[in-house]
Amino acid sequence: MPSSPPSSSRDLRLISLSDLDKIFGIQRDVIPGSVYIVEEPKEETRSVEKPRAQTWRKVDLVVLPILSMMCFLSFLDRINVGSARAAGMQRDLQMSDLQYTTALTVTFIPYILCEIPSNLMLQALGAKYVLPGMITMWGVVALSTGFVKTYRTFIASRFFLGLFEGGLYPGVCLYLTYFYPRHKISFRLSLILAPAALCGAFSGLLAFGIAQMSGVSNIRGWGWIFILEGLFTVIFGLLSFRLLPRSVETMPLLDDKEKESVIQVLKNDSRNITETRVSACREIINTFGGLHVWFGAGMAFALGTKLMGMFYITPAIVRSLGYNTEVKAQLMSVPPYAAGLLVTLVIGYLSDRLQQRGFMTIISNALCAIGFAVFLASTSDTVRYGSIFLMASGSYPSPVIVTAWMSNNSFPEARRATAIALQSMMASLGALLSVWLFGYLSPAPEHVAGTITLLALSGLEATLAGVNTIYLRKQNEKKVIARQFVELGDNKGINGHGDDSAWFVYTL
Missing domain, CATH: 1.20.1250.20 (MFS general substrate transporter like domains)
Structure with a gap:
């Protein structure tokens, strides 16, 4: 017979497992009406020094x-x-x-x-x-x-x-x-x-x-x-x-x-995450059931379209500046790309330092959207050239942040391998869209239809990043509740496995 719940200065809440199922989607064979308390497993003491x-x-x-x-x-x-x-x-x-x-x-x-x-x-x-x-x-x-x-x-x-x-x-x-x-x-x-x-x-x-x-x-x-x-x-x-x-x-x-x-x-x-005994094939299939995976795939489609589109827009703008040699035209395309490189490094660093993937994705796409809007609104070649700096500064950080985000939130390795590859596949689909959009359907040098599409996709990617952040925060809140309840006398707790585990905290 289970003992009474331990008394503590902490506020330990009690719920039935049926409620826990609703919260976290956990399926187990239990006695109806059982009450559970969950405590996070104690972290093992490590004698190994942290890497310098x-x-x-x-x-x-x-x-x-x-x-x-x-x-x-x-x-x-x-x-x-x-x-x-x-x-x-x-x-x-x-x-x-x-x-x-x-x-x-x-x-x-x-x-x-x-x-x-x-x-x-x-x-x-x-x-x-x-x-x-x-x-x-x-x-x-x-x-x-x-x-x-x-x-x-x-x-x-x-x-x-x-x-x-x-x-x-x-x-x-x-x-x-x-x-x-x-x-x-x-x-x-x-x-x-x-x-x-x-x-x-x-x-x-x-x-x-x-x-x-x-x-x-x-x-x-x-x-x-x-x-x-x-x-x-x-x-x-x-x-x-x-x-x-x-x-x-x-x-x-x-x-x-x-x-x-x-x-x-x-x-x-990946401490405290139960290693799954599910087959690799089942893990691959389970990957496609994660809502955050599809949010990431949608973001990848948008960023893939934008990146490939940049390689059509940039030469068209540079050529409009009137440089009479190929070398000069190529050299004028270096500063915008250099700006994109610098911003990518800064945002990549801040994303790791602050552990904020979604917010940085939104910032990147805001820069993109401003750049595409300036390109569409202006008829000045000089102003349009300046818009490339914003486009590059917003386009290049996106694949870094979005890919890291997907990698962070996929576990075990079979899921991570599948999720990253799915995301890359969607980015390639976006690039394929740009090939036709800019190479054939949206004539140079204006590329009006293509640029409007990229502006819309910047908004879509930012929206998906915001929605994904909210969704993952809600999932983490549910996991906090799930970690507070463990069946009395059951030392194994309620782990789940992989990124479904109550102990796996999603990166926002």
Whole structure:
């Protein structure tokens, strides 16, 4: 027979499990009318020291440069097709504008379809071989594109580029969680994506210089763009097999004590959460039942559309300034991208420091919305150029914060891998929308319909961020109540499992 509830100075509330079911959705076989009290499990005393700042800098030094270069090359090999087009590829392959847009669409189809399977494969086989393997294979495809002679072979190369490259970004995001606790993810993601933010500006300059090799070995300049950039990707991919650490235990630079301290932090990050015995397939299915997952997916669709749209709007504005050389035009696109990079680092840092994902997402989209509105309202080329600074400053932080948010609130690993990949898939769908919206349906240089769409999507993303924040706060409040009630005599408490657990606190 259960003993009476313990007396305490705390206000311990009593409810029946049927009420607890309504609050938290917990299903258990119980005696009708039973009364429960819940107390949070006591935290175990740890003798392991917390990692020092120097330890985290060592982890950063090993992990971040490799991942940053991976994302940079992914971005470079995806957008250099625009530079190749400017260098005469569309004319040489006798493509119409519709055929060119179709070719870009073909890239995103396998991109979208492979992201979830790719992340699950990374979880099963390990990032040390999957990520370098992806890079090496898409590098070979990118290099081979320099030798295509017909539209059909170009279409095939774009398909395989998307197939091998599609899983990189969600894989990088998942890999980060093997080395950093939840409150350190956002700033690290901003550091990884920072070089990619400048890629849009400097890739054009690089391609312009490479295109001057036109005629060497009877290969056109646009062919050399693909060949040289693809070759560098292959070389780095092969080096990554050696450079990328498998886990904290195999990380160079860290001594045994430092490794142990980092491992303990990662364990404590999911402290008191019951490990599920549910199969991986069931966890994958459970991922799609989380409302916060779909809020995050909606935000990803919006940010993916905006980011790709930026690469159409920016060149149109810069060209309208009247610069008579390609080099000057490319250089004028550097300052807005640099501003976007700086704001991304600041917001990424503040998001981790304040543990505020939703609020920072709203701030980013407010900057975006102002930028798009100024672009639509003004006819001055100078003012429109200034609007790019706001667009970039709002667009680039979004993927950092939204991805970190999804990663923070998904557990165990199978759910996290699926949720991150779903989010990346939705971002790719948004990018696909931009390809058609700006590449074919919304004529340059005004891009009126496209810009109005991006303005609306900025509002949508901010709204979803606000709604998700409210929803997660309510869920945390329910979990606080659930943690206050445990069946008398039941030391296991009411845990649930994964991010459904009463002990798992959602990041807001």
